[in-house]
Amino acid sequence: MTAGETAGAPASGYQDQVAQICDSYDNDPHRMLDILRDVQDRFRWIARETMQTVAEKTGLTQIAVEGVASFYAFLSLAPKGRITIRLCDDIVDQFAGLPEVTESFEKALGIGIGETTSDGGFSLEYTPCIGMCDQAPAAMINDVIVTNLTPEKTRALVAALKSGKRPEDLISPDFDDLTPHQRAVTMVENNIRHAGAVLLGPAAPDAGLKNALDLTPSRIIKELEDSGLRGCGGAGFPTGRKWRFAAETEAERRFVICNADEGEPGTFKDRVLLTERPHLLIEGMTIAARAVGAREGLLYLRGEYIYLRDLLEEVLADRRARGLLGDGIMGVDGFDFDIRLQLGAGAYICGEEGALISSCEGLPGEPKTRPPFPVTRGYLGFPTVVNNVETLCHAARILDRGSKWFFDMGTEGSHGTKLFSVSGDCLNPGIYELPYGLSLKELLEMAGGEDAAAVLVGGPSGAMIARDTFDRKLTFDDLATGGAITVFSKDRNVLEIVEYYMSFFVHESCGYCTPCRVGNVLLQKAVAKFREGLANPEDIAYLKDLSGTIIETSRCGLGMTSPNPILSTLENFPLVYSAMAKPSKDRIRDTFDIQSAIDGARKLAKRRSYVFDRDFSQ
Amino acid sequence: MPDSQDAPAADLPKARIATASLAGCFGCHMAILDIDERLIDLMALVEFDRSPLTDIKKFTKRCDIGIIEGGCCNEENVHVLQDFRENCDILIGLGQCAIMGGLPAMRNAIMHSDEPLRECLEEAYITGRYIRNKTHNIPNDPALPLLLDKVYACSEVVEMDYQIPGCAPTGDVIFETLSKLLTGKFRGFERETIKFD
Structure with a gap:
């Protein structure tokens, strides 16, 4: 980084470089997220001046560009170090020793969380769950994942980086010679403990796709409907029905999107499928395209899984070369389908299908008003099927082995x-x-x-x-x-867990609607009151009441589920709350402490209280 | 006049009401006067004890109802509110400041500071752009009550029994609520009377 960059302005000649990036995406405003990701990679931040250039090239206003740049956690409006270390601060990581790891990073780098070293070398920050809970504590060092961190390991990592090694060198001395799959599994353990019959067991490559080509689109969908397959991302909508809605909507273009933005803290199943079954996933997307009549597909990969990008690009290229993607798939005339990899940039909300579509369109990842549902009006206004990674893999296997085989499990x-x-x-x-x-x-x-x-x-x-x-x-x-x-385990504090998850939702709320943006803050504060022993018995009713309001009045799934940590612990661990609530004495709140409330003023005014300091007269 | 509606009430002992204005603007007390001529009907049912309206400064005896305007921004507010809780059977928060802290609670927004109270007072008396304070001091007369670290809603300091929303609540809502409470008929607010759109 040059001196100019650390001083708060981009390097000279930035316009040409930014223009070049925009040109590489045909100056398409729908590719804004890709453009800004590239700008971020090139300059380590997105300066106001660069946004101006991006705006001119894409024909948008600067504020529209800034709206996108400021929305995503991995895009930075302030200069970042050449190496950005993002520690996963999920509660699982915290319980697995994150505080010690953080301390050792801070010591070794000489900066705190949220800071950048003065030489512009390192930035250190927290990020929510990066999908490595089975090998916590974990962190991202630029695009590299490091797992099972300990203070010793941390010190060694920082020493190596300071000696000029690339983050990639920390993984393996001959990182560049490894295949993308080898790189992925060297960084991150799969930890497959039990392989079942459908996804992780042996499967014949592209057998499902071959069968699908012998069927009419309607018959493919029938097969899925008969299988009983439901969406695996959490909501559980019947997959066959979703495909049928999209297929039956009149339109010039249709899209298939794979939702690989698994941001739900504690989930990492898609990570393993993307690593070990990428062909099965693409096969599933291709079948979906055949069923609904889509020619274009997007694979939305969460920014935290950028280490899988090369692997997936290689798989896509390989399938194109083998005639499994592109024009005339498997020699079938008129069956054209290709997939673009779309990277996210650190926003949990983009796992919500409307927000995910917004993000693919180059907008801030805000959910869309429903209806219309994506199956009728989705990406760019065309019918769009959005399915989870696991769902699409299941679909491919169902076409291989038949709906009855699946239904019977x-x-x-x-x-x-x-x-x-x-x-x-x-x-x-x-x-x-x-x-x-x-x-x-x-x-x-x-x-x-x-x-x-x-x-x-x-x-x-x-x-x-x-x-x-x-x-x-x-x-x-x-x-x-x-x-x-x-x-x-029994050693964990339930309220600490709940408060962490509420702070997660506060952080990840997109801010569009008030009940979610403000309500979750109020919920977090109320839970904090319980933890500090400052809650009244009535606060339990307040928690329930406010939770109900947020669920009922929020626009998307985030607000409709964010009070769940509180509601389910209130139901299943009621004693945790009642034990911490302090009843009033003679109807005067015992939770209000006048002494601490006036302490600041006492020091400022340099006198004591004539009401509450008993020895005032002395 | 045997069929006078006041007759049964007149036989009952009148309810004693006390009122206080804490960190409020006195607007809610003004709103009480907006009851207009219905005040005469109300006075048939109640008598006022400690209140700015009567200028009685201390409770003369135990009261049935205490009406509180404003939240707690200083130690005196806390003292008065606790005194009301001890001397009244029912406490009613009147208006948004009593219920949520209201406008004075804007100072609670100064939170990313090590000394929010000092920052607030310095801006109000010394550094603010439109301040004309020739002494360049923050007022600190011994008679001034100490400020609290932030503005508290009444329900954070004592238990409140009822809350009448509004800024200020209309005379109609105040009259309706009080007369229904006094006759034991209060069952909550009609949505039409407290909505603002």
């Missing part, structure tokens, strides 16, 4: 298998592919987490379950989950 209403991402206080954190319908207890036994005191099923937007209900079943009708199973 699992239970009534929840068919097939599910990937569970188990993390936290258990012996064997990792991925378990199991048929729907097993109990939470059975899963905990497999993972060595029988001693758990609390289990968060489905991430913070799911439910926190107590020991007495561990026999509940993991199905859509009982304990629905996108896959996250986070285990907490």
